[in-house]
Amino acid sequence: MPPGSAGPREEARHEGQASFLTKASASAPDADTPVGTQFLGAWGAKQGPLTCSDKIAIWASLGLGGHTLSAGVEPLRLSSCTIGRKFSWPHAARALCCRLQNFTPESLQELPRGYGLQHLDLLGCSVKFDEGTYEDGAGADFRDPRCLAWARGDEAPEILDGRTGRLMGGEPSSLCSARLSALGGLWRDQLPE
Incomplete structure (x- = not known):
């Protein structure tokens, strides 16, 4: 500014x-x-x-549908997030909501009511999802960039490059913002005037 x-x-x-x-x-x-x-x-x-925590923070503050669904419905909110055995409440709180402490209608006049900082109920899970070990003080291992993404109706998940958000071959994902925005445009065309 x-x-x-x-x-x-x-x-x-x-x-x-x-x-x-x-x-x-x-x-x-x-x-x-x-x-x-x-x-x-x-x-x-x-x-x-x-990152995953960036997206959850956005969904918590703006709703799951973001701009696409806001044309027709109130924000659909997350209320909780359950994290596996590497759970740390202070780290999760900062990553998923508290770093947006000034993202409120009171702080930003152009932000509509109903949008803004939303604190989540943060829960830890002791269930082992893999047989790997966790060394205290060790950070997350992001050497393998592959991520799975899918949506209802997909025949199989897509394999994404987590560094770029694109398919491993470089093409855009069917779940990328541009494609979802185009679907949102089709949805908005169906709304009554």
């Missing part, structure tokens, strides 16, 4: 919040970083695809 201009101002308080804001703006085709956002140093550089 140019110096002296009026309007809301959001300052990224730490690198994680700056990364979230820049990735969120990069995930939409023509989006910019939110108005008034100021970054320190290189934090404002585009950061790549959204």
Whole structure:
């Protein structure tokens, strides 16, 4: 925001919040970083695809349907998130909601009521989903970039490159923002005027 201009101002308080804001703006085709956002140093550089926690934070604050469904229904909210045996409440809270502490209608006048920071009930699960071991202090291992994605009606899951959000061959996923937005346009055309 140019110096002296009026309007809301959001300052990224730490690198994680700056990364979230820049990735969120990069995930939409023509989006910019939110108005008034100021970054320190290189934090404002585009950061790549959204992580799982970025997406959950967006869904918690804007609803599961985002802009596509907002034309016809109130936001569909997440109320809880269950995390496996590597659960850490402080890390989950920061990653999934608390880094957006100023994303409220009270702080951002252009944000409609019903949207904004939504704290989730964060739960841990002791069920073992694999036979691997967890070393205390070890971080997540992201060496294998493959991710599975599917939607109801798909014959098989797609194998995505988690670094790019595209199929392993480089093509866009059937679940990418552009394709879902096109489906949303078809859905909006069916709404009564």
